[in-house]
Amino acid sequence: MSISSALTNAMTGLRAAGHTSETISANIANAMTPGYGVRTVALSSSEFGGVSIDGVTRNVDPALLGDRGLASAASNNASDRTEFLTNYEDFLGIADDPNSLASRIAQFESSLITAASRPDAPERLDSAVNAAKDLATLISTASKDIQDARSEADRNIELQINQLNSNLSSVQELNRQITRTTVLGGDTSALEDNRQALVDEISAIVPVRQIDRDNGQIALYSTGGAILLDGGTAEIEFTAANRVTAYMTKSGGQLSGLTINGYDARTGSENGRLGGGSLGAQFEIRDELGVEAQTQLDALARDIIERFQDPAVDSTLATGDAGLFTDDGAAFDSVNEVGISDRLGINVAVDKQEGGESWRLRDGINAVTQGDVGDARQLQALSETMLVNRTPASGDFGAGSFSLIGLASTLTSQLGATRGQAQQTQAFTSTQYNELNQLVLAEGVDTDQELQRLMLVEQTYAANARMIQAVDEMMQTILGL
Structure with a gap:
């Protein structure tokens, strides 16, 4: 992997982690909001390298509603x-x-x-x-x-x-x-x-x-x-x-x-x-x-x-x-x-x-x-x-x-x-x-689950930040030669 590819992967990873953490925060903030549909960020691998943000998915059960x-x-x-x-x-x-x-x-x-x-x-x-x-x-x-x-x-x-x-x-x-x-x-x-x-x-x-x-x-x-x-x-x-x-x-x-x-x-x-x-x-x-x-x-x-x-x-x-x-x-x-x-x-x-x-x-x-x-x-x-x-x-x-x-x-x-x-x-x-309303509420925001996802996002953010730091150290070494 080239240095530019590593840097691209890390930068797109940071953007994805930031967008995901923002979505998770919105979910937690609206845990008690009637009619709120839980959001998840759809991610995929980019053909140019790194992570692509495909959009935000609203997760609801139309039949249950x-x-x-x-x-x-x-x-x-x-x-x-x-x-x-x-x-x-x-x-x-x-x-x-x-x-x-x-x-x-x-x-x-x-x-x-x-x-x-x-x-x-x-x-x-x-x-x-x-x-x-x-x-x-x-x-x-x-x-x-x-x-x-x-x-x-x-x-x-x-x-x-x-x-x-x-x-x-x-x-x-x-x-x-x-x-x-x-x-x-x-x-x-x-x-x-x-x-x-x-x-x-x-x-x-x-x-x-x-x-x-x-x-x-x-x-x-x-x-x-x-x-x-x-x-x-x-x-x-x-x-x-x-x-x-x-x-x-x-x-x-x-x-x-x-x-x-x-x-x-x-x-x-x-x-x-x-x-x-x-x-x-x-x-x-x-x-x-x-x-x-x-x-x-x-x-x-x-x-x-x-x-x-x-x-x-x-x-x-x-x-x-x-x-x-x-x-x-x-x-x-x-x-x-x-x-x-x-x-x-x-x-x-x-x-x-x-x-x-x-x-x-x-x-x-x-x-x-x-x-x-x-x-x-x-x-x-x-x-x-x-x-x-x-x-x-x-x-x-x-x-x-x-x-x-x-x-x-x-x-x-x-x-x-x-x-x-x-x-x-x-x-x-x-x-x-x-009973049906309880089922709908159960499909809503689970704050425990959202916090667990947030911890994973923090780890992802730290990993991508460490990658950028490593690239920076490599560049500094090359420039010092």
Whole structure:
């Protein structure tokens, strides 16, 4: 080996060692940076002698990252659904909760029995009226709670669509930058890190599959079949409502759906083009879970109103008159069933705060004057009608007939079963995501391994430096001759 060849080998070795140590330092510094891909310097023997730096390789597992993205979407979807169902179930309460729906019905029934034992006692009549008001208030508030959740879901859809469009545009721009940098022979690792972070954010909203294109670019397709990014980006549009009410549904045309590049896109939980992630969960809450919860609650409110507006229960009522429970002061009309739980209240005729008198609970809603204060037949009739088994005229309660407490228990049992299934799904998807995320993290920076590599680089650097020193000594000897 000539002196010039030895010097060339040593100089290229020093450059390679310096570049490698810089890359290792960057790896260690970004050990906790989300989305960071471990870098290694690719080296080879140069045809002119010495070491050639071929570039920097970003070491990631695309398949593992894709699976983690899908798991993230499923976990977010299950979490949002479970949160809605849990909040609603908590509001209606479990059977032994004194403020639950079942307990309010039981308290009202008990207050009627107590009043019937002393029909002449005004305080017992007042207590029964208050118990009826408490029951109506709980159901009305639960209805408002459902619509608040649907309204929040509608706002979340708008926010997530805006974020989705913004992230897709950013990924498209990074695609262009990566292509330019690749053509110029530069290092695209940092750009790819940024792009992967954006893809992870997109995957949490909509589950996507990533497809590699030429020159380092990628395309994104939703698992529902929508093209989100492939050269150009999809234009996704949605119009938020100011406030969602029980009368507003997507199927009825009062709420916005999605359009992709100007075409209507399915949003159902079973076949949504952008379903499966947090966006799909928000549509399901707004258009399916919330609507179903409202329908069941309206059916319960209808049953309550109809039980107490029956002239056979209160002889002072004529057909079409409002009974003890009313639809915003009126009798039940099947045309107006939607949202009836929100309007449920008690008849002003027995409400002292509205100028009524509680003795009408004993003598009849439409009674003009007090009757026999010792007559408990009307109170007993009100109590007995709560025990009558009736087939619900609406809602989905299965076959059979129910007492009032039985109907309420069926409603809460159905809700509990749905919530339980949602929690099981959430537990599975959360575990799956956590396991995949741990695998991704395991593929990340291993600081111990990086430090070992750095020690080897230091040895390489010292060896090449010693070679240069030896060449220098040889040159000095030659010049001294």
